[in-house]
Amino acid sequence: MSVVAAARLQTAPLGPMLARQAYAEFMKLLRVPAFSVTSIVLPSMFYAFIGLGNAREPLFKGSDVAFGQYFLASMALYGVANVMVLGFGISLANERGQKQDLLMKSTPLPAPVYFIAKALSALVIAFISIVVLSLFASIAGGVTLTTAQWLTLGVRAMLCSIPFIGLGFGLGYLAGPNSAPAVTNLIYLPTAFASGLFFPLQLLPQFIRDIAPYLPLYRAAHLVWNAVGLPEDDISADWLYMAGYTVAFFLLALWAYRRDQGKKFN
Amino acid sequence: MSDPAVELVHVTKRYGDVVAVDDVSLAIQSGELVAMLGPNGAGKTSSINVMLGLRKPTSGSARLFGLDPKDLKARSRIGVMLQESGVPGMLRVEEIVALFCSYYPRPLPAAQAIAMAGLEEKAKTLVKDLSGGQHQRLYLALALCGDPEVLFLDEPTVGMDVEGRRRFLQEIADLGARGRTVVLTTHYLEEADQLARRVIVIDRGHVIADSTPAEIKSRVAGKRITFTTPQAAQDGQFAGLPLNSIQVEDHRVRLLTNDPEEVLRELFRRGVEVRDLEVAGADLEEAFLAMTRHEVSA
Numbered sequence: 272m273s274v275v276a277a278a279r280l281q282t283a284p285l286g287p288m289l290a291r292q293a294y295a296e297f298m299k300l301l302r303v304p305a306f307s308v309t310s311i312v313l314p315s316m317f318y319a320f321i322g323l324g325n326a327r328e329p330l331f332k333g334s335d336v337a338f339g340q341y342f343l344a345s346m347a348l349y350g351v352a353n354v355m356v357l358g359f360g361i362s363l364a365n366e367r368g369q370k371q372d373l374l375m376k377s378t379p380l381p382a383p384v385y386f387i388a389k390a391l392s393a394l395v396i397a398f399i400s401i402v403v404l405s406l407f408a409s410i411a412g413g414v415t416l417t418t419a420q421w422l423t424l425g426v427r428a429m430l431c432s433i434p435f436i437g438l439g440f441g442l443g444y445l446a447g448p449n450s451a452p453a454v455t456n457l458i459y460l461p462t463a464f465a466s467g468l469f470f471p472l473q474l475l476p477q478f479i480r481d482i483a484p485y486l487p488l489y490r491a492a493h494l495v496w497n498a499v500g501l502p503e504d505d506i507s508a509d510w511l512y513m514a515g516y517t518v519a520f521f522l523l524a525l526w527a528y529r530r531d532q533g534k535k536f537n
Numbered sequence: 538m539s540d541p542a543v544e545l546v547h548v549t550k551r552y553g554d555v556v557a558v559d560d561v562s563l564a565i566q567s568g569e570l571v572a573m574l575g576p577n578g579a580g581k582t583s584s585i586n587v588m589l590g591l592r593k594p595t596s597g598s599a600r601l602f603g604l605d606p607k608d609l610k611a612r613s614r615i616g617v618m619l620q621e622s623g624v625p626g627m628l629r630v631e632e633i634v635a636l637f638c639s640y641y642p643r644p645l646p647a648a649q650a651i652a653m654a655g656l657e658e659k660a661k662t663l664v665k666d667l668s669g670g671q672h673q674r675l676y677l678a679l680a681l682c683g684d685p686e687v688l689f690l691d692e693p694t695v696g697m698d699v700e701g702r703r704r705f706l707q708e709i710a711d712l713g714a715r716g717r718t719v720v721l722t723t724h725y726l727e728e729a730d731q732l733a734r735r736v737i738v739i740d741r742g743h744v745i746a747d748s749t750p751a752e753i754k755s756r757v758a759g760k761r762i763t764f765t766t767p768q769a770a771q772d773g774q775f776a777g778l779p780l781n782s783i784q785v786e787d788h789r790v791r792l793l794t795n796d797p798e799e800v801l802r803e804l805f806r807r808g809v810e811v812r813d814l815e816v817a818g819a820d821l822e823e824a825f826l827a828m829t830r831h832e833v834s835a
Contacts, residue, residue, distance in 0.1 A: 280642035281610045291639040295628055302627040302663075369623030374679070377589055377619060379612035380640045537593050 282379060292380070292388035300358055300392055310358065311400045314350035315407040318342060321469065326412040330471060336501050340416065343408040344495040345468040347428040350404060351397035352488060355435035356442065356459050357452075358393045363443025364451035367531070376536065390436050397432050401425055416499060423498040431491035434513060437520030438487075444527035462486050487516040540603030542567045542687045542718045543588050548597035550583050550742075557583035559742035560597070565720060567686065570713040572729035573722040574753070575739035581722040582620060584739065585691050588720070589617060601687070613642050616685030618676045620692045626665030630656055633664060634678050641683030654678035655704055669696040677705065688712060690721035694728065706731060730754060760797040764814045765789050778803055 301307045326339030366372060375385060405421065408414040416424065439455070446454045463469070465479045466488035472480050483489045490512040497506050541564040550558040558580045565571050573581045586592040587599045590606030601611040624633060634651055638644035645653075651660055654674040659667060667675060673696055680688060690709070694702045709732055713719050723729055729736050730750040738746035738753060746753055759781055765788045775783055775792070778800050784791040794800045797816050804811060 282613050283640055283642045283644075288639045291636050295625070295632060295636045298632065299625050299627045366623070366625070369626075370621060371623040371625060373591070373619060374617075374622035374624060376591060377612070377617040377622075378637065378640045379609040379683075381609060536591055 285381070285384060288380065289384050289388055289391075292384055293391045296388045296392035297395060300362065300396055303362075306358060306361070307396065310350065310354045310396055311403055313353070314346040314400055314404045317349070317469075318346050318404060318408055318412065322346070322408070323412050326408075326414060330501070331473065336499065337414070339408065339412045339414045340499040341471065341496060341501060343404065343412070343414050343416075344424055344428075344499045344501075345492060346404055346408075347401050347424060348431060348488070348491055348495045349463055349468050350400040351428050351432040352435040352463075352491070353459065354393050354397040354400060355432050356439040357455050358396065359389065359436060359439025360442035360446065360455040361451045362389075363440065364446050364448045367444070368448025372535070386440070393436065393439075394429065394432070398429065401428055420499055424495055427494045427498050431494055431513060434487060434491075434517040434520045437517060437522075437524045440524035441520060441527045444524070444531045462488050465489075466492050468492060487513070487520075490516070539567070540600065541565055542569070542602060543720060544600040544603075545584065545588065546598050546600070548584070548587055548594045548599060550580075550587055550592060551595045556742050558587065558594070561739075561742070561744055562597075563737060563744060563747065565687075565718065567718050568716050569735055570719045570733050571721070571735045571737060572733035572750075573720065573737045573739055574724065574726065574729045575722075576724060579739045580742040581739055582691055583742075585689055585720070585722060589615070589689060613640075613683065614686045616680035616683055616688045618673075618680045618688075618690045618693050620695070622676075624664050624672070624675065624679070626663065628664055629661055630664060630667070630675060630678075631660040633675075634682055637679045638682045643684055644682055645684045647682065650678045650682035653681055653708060655701075655708075670698055670701045673697055674701065674705070677708070685717070687718040687720065690719065692722055692724070694723070694725070726754070759793050759795050761817050762792040762794065762797055762800060762815070763790065763817075764811045766810050766812065768810055774807070774809065 322339055322342035326337060326342070328338045330336045330338050330341045405425075409416075442451065442455055442458070465475070466483055466486045467475065468488065472483055472489075475483075490509045493506055493509040494513070543563075543565040545561050545563050548558055548561050549556065561580075561584060573584065575581050583592065587594050588601070588606060590599065590601075590612075599606050601608075602614060604611040606612075628636070631647060631651065635647040638647050638650070644650075648657075648660075651657060654677040656671065656674050656678055659671060664672075664675065673693065677693070680690070688709075693709075694705055697705060706728065709719060709721070713732070719732075721728075721732065733750060736746070736748060736750050736753045737744055767788060778792075779794055779796045780800065781793040781795065782791075783793075792800060801816075
């Protein structure tokens with residue numbers, strides 16, 4: 272008996288577990304149209320309302336970047352960060368509200384597998400939203416970018432979504448299931464606006480222009496705008512800021528998670 | 538000798554000022570079918586949660602197979618049905634069962650776990666569209682899918698209809714017959730009696746009995762006599778009667794006894810005027826009251 276027992280696997284292999292969990296998380300997100308449709312379609316819709324009309328106009332006098340290119344980069348970022356903040360924030364808050372965490376906690380599923388699966392599924396949805404937006408902007412808006420610019424934009428938008436995984440995660444553990452949609456939107460929409468994602472900062476009031484440099488979305492925006500050719504003096508500071516926000520938001524998430532677990536399982 | 542499947546060693550669990558579990562020690566060996574019985578709020582769920590590592594005991598310790606209950610090696614050998622836990626509503630039954638199968642080193646085929654829970658016809662249904670009883674059966678499928686050595690069931694039949702409950706209890710009895718360890722909590726005496734070969738009675742955080750169902754039943758098998766009497770209750774009116782408890786509210790009298798015939802004979806002999814007489818099996822709540830009283834006076 273003991274020899275047989277020793278020869279047996281004591282825990283399940285993590286690879287298949289992660290694959291199954293990621294698939295399940297993806298289906299959970301996809302089957303909530305309020306989330307999946309808005310995440311995938313909303314950036315393109317904003318593009319249709321705001322970007323299409325003057326897609327070919329220069330961003331400002333003498334600029335060789337068109338408004339359409341600026342707005343494509345902005346909406347790509349808006350879309351991916353939206354998936355992270357809302358997808359993580361609201362879905363985690365809901366799952367906690369329904370005590371799904373209690374059931375998961377009683378299984379041998381390691382918590383990191385669960386969170387990595389969630390992040391992977393959100394990254395896939397974010398990627399789909401970029402693809403849909405890019406197709407829309409290039410077909411309907413006639414936006415042209417070089418292959419290198421397309422790739423740089425895609426890679427940077429995806430990279431910039433990473434700190435927002437931490438933020439969404441933290442909000443998901445801090446907000447209640449009923450308040451989560453309101454709280455996340457209340458934080459996300461105004462900061463997107465104040466970061467110059469909808470209108471260039473030059474057109475916004477001075478006090479917003481004073482705040483903007485400290486907002487994570489503004490720093491991320493610099494990186495994606497730069498990808499489509501908007502000249503920036505130096506983006507290395509923006510990369511540093513993003514690294515800092517990543518660390519800060521993941522620490523926030525970890526703190527919020529521990530706080531929640533301590534309340535429930537102590 | 539191998540480690541017990543489940544062990545609590547001097548476990549006390551407090552929530553603020555409330556003592557949910559008070560210095561409980563018990564061991565459950567492999568292959569045992571154990572019912573933890575007690576009224577609501579007695580500490581059954583708290584005890585289970587400590588056994589599972591879902592709650593940290595205030596003092597004392599819990600072990601599963603000699604391991605920390607939080608150890609994934611221990612968790613891989615158990616299946617759990619919890620009271621009031623949620624499942625993702627937007628997955629299909631077969632998807633979530635297959636997902637849970639992937640958590641365990643030697644899972645059952647998903648289809649088998651679904652069949653054991655009697656959910657074959659609902660395999661493609663979204664979880665959110667299941668009825669209350671079907672939800673319970675889904676939890677059973679999820680608890681079974683890792684082919685567990687020990688199955689923990691916390692109030693498993695709540696919300697099931699009669700037929701569902703019968704099938705469910707049969708399924709648990711079969712598992713027990715195949716040598717699986719089952720720990721279930723219930724506040725239904727019949728359920729414990731039907732399934733378990735060992736019953737642990739918990740009241741106010743204490744183990745007040747740990748024995749065979751037959752033994753426990755003989756201790757709680759009282760009858761309840763209720764009637765109204767127009768006379769004001771007098772001191773000594775019920776003196777000398779073989780009663781376990783007396784409750785008088787205005788003109789309503791509730792007596793708990795193991796010998797209802799003798800009590801009634803004596804009441805009539807004493808000329809107590811009795812109206813709206815009812816004699817019924819004591820419900821568990823009252824039986825526990827009687828048992829705890831008995832324990833205190835013993």
